[in-house]
Amino acid sequence: MRRDALRDGLDDDGRRALRSAVRMEWATIAFLAVAIPVVGVVTGSSQAMRAAWVEDMLSLAPPLAFLVAVRVMARAANPRYPYGYFRSVGVAHLVAGVALFAMGSFLLVDSALTLVRGERPPIGSVEVFGQSVWLGWFMMAVMAATIPLPIWFGRVKMRLARQLHNKVLYADADMNKADWMTAVGSIVGVGGIGLGIWWADAAAAIFISGSILWDGVKNTKGAITDLMDTRATTFDDAKPHPDIDRIHDHLSSLRWVDEVRTRTRDQGQFFHVEAFVRPRKGRMPRLAEIEQAQAECRGLDWKMHDVVIVPVRTFPEIASARSGES
Known part of the structure; x- marks a missing residue:
């Protein structure tokens, strides 16, 4: 860097x-x-x-x-x-x-x-x-x-x-x-x-x-x-940041993705996103597909400085499907 x-x-x-x-x-x-x-x-x-x-x-x-x-x-x-x-x-x-x-x-x-x-x-x-x-x-x-x-x-x-x-x-x-x-x-x-x-x-x-x-x-x-790594909010702390939903919606639209959960922390002007994706049955993504998804997520907004995509069978206990869900 x-x-x-x-x-x-x-x-x-x-x-x-x-x-x-x-x-x-x-x-x-x-x-x-x-x-x-x-x-x-x-x-x-x-x-x-x-x-x-x-x-x-x-x-x-x-x-x-x-x-x-x-x-x-x-x-x-x-x-x-x-x-x-x-x-x-x-x-x-x-x-x-x-x-x-x-x-x-x-x-x-x-x-x-x-x-x-x-x-x-x-x-x-x-x-x-x-x-x-x-x-x-x-x-x-x-x-x-x-x-x-x-x-x-x-x-x-x-x-x-x-x-x-x-x-x-x-x-x-x-x-x-x-x-x-x-x-x-x-x-x-x-x-x-x-x-x-x-x-x-x-x-x-x-x-x-x-x-x-x-x-x-x-x-x-x-x-x-x-x-303390509260969920990322808008600059005035008024509501969850809309980029949380943008990440979720983009990953959900990918052909190999069945379901998505995310955790997004505000690191001070930039976001760190952990996206947990459950692949469709029999459709384990290739490394190139994961890398492409990461690049596309970062391209949604310059604030997405660090995006980690993790294929999982089960989701972490605390991760959101949408900004309004826990």
Whole structure:
């Protein structure tokens, strides 16, 4: 296998999508490199602004995890790692999910305690060209400026995540959605302070923290189940992946096949398929027929990186005829 195994496994559209995804992640990092210090400067004593600032820093985790995973996945298989390094996507997904979960939990508890204690965060004024200007206006202006790009990033990454079947990219797209929702929440919280609603800031911080925590729970759960070899699902874990049925239907159409059962695991962007086929009576397939069937299965979708076809008399206890059957 060549060193560039990842790109060799992709079709032309997939290679273009991967290049676009890499560029998009670098653009996200560049945006956050500017946004994080600017938000930090105007944070003040606002609980919502502090939560938004931490959320921006956490937003670096998914793009960094994706870029590292892309490089690691491209390594060729070797005797120590005979299945290659494709699982690095799952590891990166888990790291990002745990980081979100841990920080979301901390911020949620901290924000809730602030609300319970009834702390009223002061927002002072600054001198601008000899005029006293409420600092809250700067806070809301900065957060408003951070809304458009995350919306665009999220939409593009969601499309690319679906095309590449990359769950780290999907997690990042989800994080971008949380970014702009967080910015809106912080604007509401700071505006509430300006209107004399002291609890609005803590309430907005709780909303932001809950969003971070929920992202952490979803992504940690998804990463763990993938690493435990759950049945392959779509990029958003919404349903069994349709390629499971495509493999089954193709093998069932072969003249020498009587019945088929499959087990498909998601190795992080690529699938490993074990297809158990019961030959028709008196029709034991030749080696050339099995090899041809393997090649045809891999040709159904570039994600079918590794297909193993095993002729059997009886099927393993847990293997599916169709994605809806156990």
